[in-house]
Amino acid sequence: MIQEKTGVLLVNTGSPAAPTPQAVGAYLSEFLMDGAIRPLPALPWWLILHACILPCRKKTSAAKYREVWLDKGSPLVVYAQSLSRGVQRMFDDDRAVFPEGCRVVCGMSYGDPSIRDALERLRQEGCQRLAVIPLYPQSAHSTTGSALRRVRSCLKEMGWSPDVREVESYGSYQVYVDAIASSVAAAGFNVAKDRVAFSFHSIPLTDVEAGDAYSSQVEATCEDVARLLGIPRERWSLSYQSPFEDNRTWLGPFTTSRLGELAREARQDGGDVYCICPGFAFDCLETLYDVPHELAPAFLAGLSDADRADAEPAQLFEARALLPRLVYVPCLNDSHAHARVVHGLACQALLAG
Numbered sequence: 610m611i612q613e614k615t616g617v618l619l620v621n622t623g624s625p626a627a628p629t630p631q632a633v634g635a636y637l638s639e640f641l642m643d644g645a646i647r648p649l650p651a652l653p654w655w656l657i658l659h660a661c662i663l664p665c666r667k668k669t670s671a672a673k674y675r676e677v678w679l680d681k682g683s684p685l686v687v688y689a690q691s692l693s694r695g696v697q698r699m700f701d702d703d704r705a706v707f708p709e710g711c712r713v714v715c716g717m718s719y720g721d722p723s724i725r726d727a728l729e730r731l732r733q734e735g736c737q738r739l740a741v742i743p744l745y746p747q748s749a750h751s752t753t754g755s756a757l758r759r760v761r762s763c764l765k766e767m768g769w770s771p772d773v774r775e776v777e778s779y780g781s782y783q784v785y786v787d788a789i790a791s792s793v794a795a796a797g798f799n800v801a802k803d804r805v806a807f808s809f810h811s812i813p814l815t816d817v818e819a820g821d822a823y824s825s826q827v828e829a830t831c832e833d834v835a836r837l838l839g840i841p842r843e844r845w846s847l848s849y850q851s852p853f854e855d856n857r858t859w860l861g862p863f864t865t866s867r868l869g870e871l872a873r874e875a876r877q878d879g880g881d882v883y884c885i886c887p888g889f890a891f892d893c894l895e896t897l898y899d900v901p902h903e904l905a906p907a908f909l910a911g912l913s914d915a916d917r918a919d920a921e922p923a924q925l926f927e928a929r930a931l932l933p934r935l936v937y938v939p940c941l942n943d944s945h946a947h948a949r950v951v952h953g954l955a956c957q958a959l960l961a962g
Contacts, residue, residue, distance in 0.1 A: 615739070739772065
C-alpha cells in the first residue's frame with residue numbers, strides 16, 4: 610500500500626496542432642532540432658532545416674496529416690488522451706493499493722499537451738511519487754531516451770524533486786506481448802497459411818553503431834509474439850519503415866522491399882499477409898498514411914503482372930479470390946488491452962522498492 614499521492618505520466622512523440630503547413634512547420638522544427646535526432650551541430654542544422662527542408666516538407670506533410678486527421682484532432686493525441694482516461698479509470702476502480710489516489714496524465718515531447726504542462730498538473734495535484742512511461746515498447750536513444758531527458762530537464766527547471774520511477778522499455782512485458790498477439794488473432798489471422806509482417810520505425814545506423822539496443826529489443830518482441838501465436842519462423846518477417854533520409858543511413862531491411870517478397874510467397878500458398886506495427890503505441894501518420902500509400906503499393910508490386918491488372922492498391926485490403934490480401938492490424942490505441950498494459954507497468958514501477 611502506497612501512503613502518498615502518486616502520478617503517472619504517459620509520454621509520446623506528439624503531433625502538429627493542426628494539419629496546416631504553418632502548424633506542421635512549427636512541429637517539425639521543434640522535433641528535428643532535438644539533439645537526439647538532428648544529424649549535425651545545432652547551428653548548421655538549423656540553417657539547412659529552415660532553408661532547404663521545412664519549406665517543402667511542411668507542405669507535403671500537411672497534406673498527409675489532412676488525410677488522417679480526426680474530427681477531434683490528431684489521431685495520436687486523441688488516442689493518447691483517451692488511453693490516459695482509461696488507465697485513470699482502472700486506478701479509480703481500485704483504491705486498495707493507492708488509497709491516496711493516482712493521477713494519470715499524458716504529455717508530448719513535441720507539441721501539446723507538453724511534458725512540462727503535464728508535470729505541472731501532477732505537481733498541482735500533490736503527487737509525490739511518479740511513474741514516467743514513454744510509450745515506446747522498444748526503447749531507442751531518439752525516442753525513449755529523448756523523452757526521459759526532457760522529463761528530467763523539465764523537473765529541474767521546475768525545481769521539483771518527486772520520487773520518479775522511469776519505465777525504459779516493455780517490449781517483452783508479458784501483458785504487452787499478449788495484447789499484440791491477441792490483436793493479430795482478432796484480425797482473423799490463420800496460423801496454418803497466413804504470414805505476419807512485423808514493421809517497426811527505423812532508426813539511424815549511427816545510433817545502432819553507437820550501441821543502441823533497439824534492434825535486439827525489436828527482435829525479442831517479434832519472437833515472443835510469434836511463439837505465442839505458434840507462427841513458424843518462415844511465416845513471419847521483421848523489417849523497418851519510415852526512414853527520414855537516404856535509406857542507406859537507416860536500419861533495415863525495409864518493409865517496402867520485404868512486402869513484395871511476402872506477396873509472392875502468399876500468392877503461392879493461398880494465404881494473406883498481416884502487417885502489424887508493434888512499436889507504435891498509437892496509429893499515427895506512419896501507420897494511417899504510410900500503410901495504404903507506401904506499403905500497399907509495395908505489396909502490389911510483388912504480384913505478377915496478371916495479378917496487378919486485377920488489383921488496385923486500394924483493393925489490397927479486400928477479400929479477392931486467389932489473390933493474397935494485405936491485412937493491417939491496428940495499433941493498441943486506446944483499447945482496454947492497452948490500458949491493462951499501461952496500468953500494469955505503472956503499478957510495477959510505483960510499487961518497486
